[in-house]
Amino acid sequence: xxxxxxxxxxxxxxxxxxxxxxxxxxxxxxxxxxxxxxxxxxxxxxxxxxxxxxxxxxxxxxxxxxxxxxxxxxxxxxxxxxxxxxxxxxxxxxxxxxxxxxxxxxxxxxxxxxxxxxxxxxxxxxxxxxxxxxxxxxxxxxxxxxxxxxxxxxxxxxxxxxxxxxxxxxxxxxxxxxxxxxxxxxxxxxxxxxxxxxxxxxxxxxxxxxxxxxxxxxxxxxxxxxxxxxxxxxxxxxxxxxxxxxxxxxxxxxxxxxxxxxxxxxxxxxxxxxxxxxxxxxxxxxxxxxxxxxxxxxxxxxxxxxxxxxxxxxxxxxxxxxxxxxxxxxxxxxxxxxxxxxxxxxxxxxxxxxxxxxxxxxxxxxxxxxxxxxxxxxxxxxxxxxxxxxxxxxxxxxxxxxxxxxxxxxxxxxxxxxxxxxxxxxxxxxxxxxxxxxxxxxxxxx
Ligand SMILES: [Fe+2]
Numbered sequence: 497x498x499x500x501x502x503x504x505x506x507x508x509x510x511x512x513x514x515x516x517x518x519x520x521x522x523x524x525x526x527x528x529x530x531x532x533x534x535x536x537x538x539x540x541x542x543x544x545x546x547x548x549x550x551x552x553x554x555x556x557x558x559x560x561x562x563x564x565x566x567x568x569x570x571x572x573x574x575x576x577x578x579x580x581x582x583x584x585x586x587x588x589x590x591x592x593x594x595x596x597x598x599x600x601x602x603x604x605x606x607x608x609x610x611x612x613x614x615x616x617x618x619x620x621x622x623x624x625x626x627x628x629x630x631x632x633x634x635x636x637x638x639x640x641x642x643x644x645x646x647x648x649x650x651x652x653x654x655x656x657x658x659x660x661x662x663x664x665x666x667x668x669x670x671x672x673x674x675x676x677x678x679x680x681x682x683x684x685x686x687x688x689x690x691x692x693x694x695x696x697x698x699x700x701x702x703x704x705x706x707x708x709x710x711x712x713x714x715x716x717x718x719x720x721x722x723x724x725x726x727x728x729x730x731x732x733x734x735x736x737x738x739x740x741x742x743x744x745x746x747x748x749x750x751x752x753x754x755x756x757x758x759x760x761x762x763x764x765x766x767x768x769x770x771x772x773x774x775x776x777x778x779x780x781x782x783x784x785x786x787x788x789x790x791x792x793x794x795x796x797x798x799x800x801x802x803x804x805x806x807x808x809x810x811x812x813x814x815x816x817x818x819x820x821x822x823x824x825x826x827x828x829x830x831x832x833x834x835x836x837x838x839x840x841x842x843x844x845x846x847x848x849x850x851x852x853x854x855x856x857x858x859x860x861x862x863x864x865x866x867x868x869x870x871x872x873x874x875x876x877x878x879x880x881x882x883x884x885x886x887x888x889x890x891x892x893x894x895x896x897x898x899x900x901x902x903x904x905x906x907x908x909x910x911x912x913x914x915x916x917x918x919x920x921x922x923x924x925x926x927x928x929x930x931x932x933x934x935x936x937x938x939x940x941x942x
Contacts, residue, residue: 509673514730514777515713520672521564521769522735532562541768542568548685548710548774559685559710561772563670566741569689572760578748593622593910597872599930600911602921604863607662607700609640613692614649614748614755617703620915621844621867623907626653626707626752631907632815633707633753634844636865638700642693646743648764650689651750654705657803657817658682659901661848661862663699665692669776670767672733679849679899681802681817682778683711689747689764690776700863702846704903708814711803719787725802729783732775737768781848781899786823792830797902807906813841818902819848822895833884836875842909843868849899857898859923859930866926870908878933 511518521527526541528534533543541564548559608616616639624631632654643649658665660678667674667682669690676682684690716723741762749756784802789795797818805814825832846865847857858877860866868874876884916922 509734510731510778511734512728512731514727514732514779515773516727517771517773518732518775519769519771520733520735522737523768526564526769527771528564537564539768541565544568546687546772546774548687559772559774561671561770561774563767564769565670566737566739566766566768567762569670569764571762572747572758575749575751575756575758578755578757592913594913594916595908595910597869599866599868599872599874599926600916601859601866601923601926602864602915602919603923604861605636605638605700605919605921607638607640607698607863609638609698611639612641612643613637613639614643615639618914618919619912620702620865621909621911623842623905623909624707629708630814631707632903632905633705634903634909635703635705636700637703638698639692639694640698643691644746646740646745646763647748648689648691648745649748649750650687651684651705652687653750653753654707655683655685655710657704657706657711657815658684658701659703659817659846659848660699660701661846662701663694664696665699665701666695667692667776668736668765669733670765671770671775672736674731674733674776674778676778679782680778680780682776683803684776685710685774688776691765702865702901702903704815704817706805706815708807709805711805711815711817714798714801714804714816723785723787724799725779725784730777730779732777735767735769737766738763739766741766781819781821784819784821786821788823788825789827789830792827794827794830794832794834797834797904809906812906814905814907816841816902816904818904820895820900820902822893822899824891825894826891828889830889831884832889833876833880836873838871838873839868840870841904841906842870843902843904844909845900845902847898848901857900859926864921867909867911874931877930878935881934 526538537543544563546561617635617637620634620636622633659681665676667690670688674682745760747758787799800818800820801816802819803817807814844867847862
């Protein structure tokens with residue numbers, strides 16, 4: 497069985513590999529040899545450097561990219577606050593985070609098909625602060641319209657990890673193009689301009705904006721030199737540029753949680769060649785190599801970590817992206833669903849693959865999410881507990897129809913007023929229906 501669900505993709509459309517140095521040019525001999533900034537770059541281009549980390553970060557974590565472009569990104573008007581009434585209301589609603597220990601579950605968020613990628617971004621949960629580079633924000637993004645022609649967007653606040661659960665995204669980025677479908681994820685690093693179009697109609701995605709650091713592959717420890725997400729399977733765009741320097745472009749910036757706009761006469765997608773370590777990428781989750789128990793016990797879900805953004809504390813993540821892939825369960829004498837638990841990390845989870853028309857797991861439906869905050873208990877409902885406690889433990893393949901993901905964070909997650917109230921999607925009987933019916937099985941020994 498092929499590992500990739502998208503095996504027919506043109507292999508020349510992408511560079512392969514994550515964490516390694518890439519170089520790509522849309523016109524041969526654009527990249528300078530043996531230096532980064534010649535007095536006169538090839539073909540009359542400008543040199544621009546994009547820093548993803550401080551210059552002095554140790555070499556293993558340093559991320560910088562050199563761009564060779566028709567005009568520098570600085571050639572634009574003054575930044576103006578974007579105060580469109582609708583966006584203003586959204587931002588106001590977004591700013592009211594409520595911190596609750598309640599476990600919460602939401603029905604699928606509506607797809608807003610009258611808006612584009614920028615107008616359809618809704619903050620659901622978050623923690624920390626983009627000003628001081630701590631924490632994260634989590635959005636549901638839905639859209640039915642392409643971003644306007646000659647418009648680009650970027651976030652100065654954080655890298656955006658995009659997890660589509662419906663529809664197809666075409667991302668035109670400064671460094672090249674990415675097509676992203678459900679069962680794939682993409683990351684657009686902080687500062688990189690992009691434009692989103694929808695070749696297949698309305699979309700809905702969840703997205704994590706990482707205020708602090710960058711995503712990397714988790715260390716494998718005693719697993720060895722391969723497994724989980726392998727570096728070679730990540731796809732990075734090749735350089736692609738457009739010649740347009742006599743029209744009216746706008747670039748919208750998310751900066752400290754607010755939106756600003758500039759005008760410029762040239763396309764921001766004018767990078768003819770680039771080389772470096774700071775780039776957007778995508779990953780097909782069908783290529784994930786699962787590791788699991790082949791004897792007994794349900795192993796911690798950290799074995800399904802695709803990407804991690806480490807904090808300064810060893811082993812503690814600002815955010816992990818976890819994917820529960822198709823996998824064989826063979827464990828003996830084991831309660832196979834997750835045990836009941838309370839965790840130091842907060843969990844935000846949902847479903848990603850419309851393998852069934854309306855996939856559903858214990859009240860969680862495609863497009864909905866659940867949040868289990870720090871130290872709030874959760875686990876199977878009573879039906880699943882009874883079934884899993886009594887089923888015959890033969891090998892079964894899990895996760896073929898329903899695929900779930902989780903954003904996990906060491907922060908306490910605040911939830912927006914919009915999600916809790918305005919969206920109308922909060923399930924008000926979550927605790928009551930899920931855990932209160934659990935029966936007492938205790939029998940004191942005679
Ligand atoms: Fe959990």
